[in-house]
Amino acid sequence: MSVLVVGSVAFDAIETPFGKTDKIVGGAASYICLASSFFTKPVRLVSVVGGDFPHAFVQTLNSRGVDTQGLEVRPNEKSFFWSGRYHNDLNSRDTLDTQLNVLATFDPQIPAAYQESEFLMLGNLVPDIQRNVIRQMKRRPRLVVMDTMNFWMDTALDSVKKTIAEVDVLTINDEEARQLSGEYSLVKAARAILAMGPRYLIIKKGEHGALLFHENQVFFAPALPLEEVFDPTGAGDTFAGGFLGYLAATKDLSFQNMKNAVIYGSTLASFCVEKFGTERLESLTIEEVRSRYKQFLDLVQIDLQLV
């Protein structure tokens, strides 16, 4: 089924304890599109870049079945740029530089051919813009997934809540869930956030896995214990892309299948962090995805043994 992804396509410069990069391709929508494309076609991209953005990456997306007609290119402007340095634990980072550039005036126009997409992924963007994307859809997508971040909760909380009320699935991390709900317990936080509108909530806990909440049900997806996390950039977006792509491919929105989607999202994210930026996703094969998915199941596999 068709997936529409709206979000940033950009440059990142990353420092981790293991090394640093010059400007490399990043942006939420880059990771989401790459991850979704493992499972479903077409994946449609709406974003904006400047004249400095490498055509090679657009070709990479195209070669994986990503439709980039919705990628606006502004030849005389520069692409969004973010630079950050991760701390030793890789769980926290400092932003060194943010240059909005083209993103400062980004007002996504959804091409007519995209307006009936069946799955919609709203990558992290200004929440007003996220709602404006929903408005442009000719009919309600089967599933609308939204990512956001603490920055918008700090600066535009009312708008964040309005957008949350209009989506089916919200994906945020544990700190954001606590901030949004005012509850420390993630169980209480989830209940408060589900009451804001979305039917599903995914709380991403990085190296500690992810929780899927729906009504009174909860599912826990572990993170694979890895030898080395090389660069966490894009892991959350890769997770979301894998989650949505798997759902679009299987067309099954039951809670049971959502669990599998969470595991596939975690699987792709576990690869993403192995190298800088999108590098590992670009070399990844579906056989590797299958094999690691089974590792995820083995990690928690147990036979019921009552006392």
Added chain:
Amino acid sequence: MSVLVVGSVAFDAIETPFGKTDKIVGGAASYICLASSFFTKPVRLVSVVGGDFPHAFVQTLNSRGVDTQGLEVRPNEKSFFWSGRYHNDLNSRDTLDTQLNVLATFDPQIPAAYQESEFLMLGNLVPDIQRNVIRQMKRRPRLVVMDTMNFWMDTALDSVKKTIAEVDVLTINDEEARQLSGEYSLVKAARAILAMGPRYLIIKKGEHGALLFHENQVFFAPALPLEEVFDPTGAGDTFAGGFLGYLAATKDLSFQNMKNAVIYGSTLASFCVEKFGTERLESLTIEEVRSRYKQFLDLVQIDLQLV
């Protein structure tokens, strides 16, 4: 099968964001014995208390099948006392007061009737003393489990390593695993620690679950997402007690069964944190244990769905 527990029986005074206690019963061996007693008999306790220790708690242990002949009582001395205050996240705490009292000269003598116990749990103690307990066993127990903490790594690392080399299972938390191994990645840390001697390593991650490592295998046990963690004191000891008690009851030391033991340990620990001190464990029923064990399995249950 018989379980021998050597460790502290003591008083704690605890402050959490939810309240504070006066002196209540605590100590590693108290939690371990209570937890083990859900699964197996006899559980044998070797510890020391002062004349101030309440007989009622000893009766509670006895009523659950815990043999307290090895509990030395020194009428003219005072019991070990620890006081601490948990931070808002409940993952970290400050020690407010430590009074070693009877523990300062504790030199456990294992009664002859205990020296052929089949399972041995070395609660957190001076590592020299832990080794001395192993020496006193008439024959090698089927399984020796050791707990320790960062304090001993800071002050007696060589001795910690000597004891680790003599045990079958080491249980420590994630920060301790990192300190002991010098590796940040828990996968690398586990490999380094297993090379120090133990066949199994359990890394406890508190609200993030626990990892069981054995040779090249790894198993992940989630923590149950709880509404409220009221008091984390004793959770790790309760985990260890449940783990060991289940193994002693099932007499099966395969990796498969160790996984179940980890889940049962997690199950008991999830109850422990619901109230202050040992209160919840004392009111707990085996039916509640069974029911929550199933919740743990449901939390990660998934049907294989290949793409």
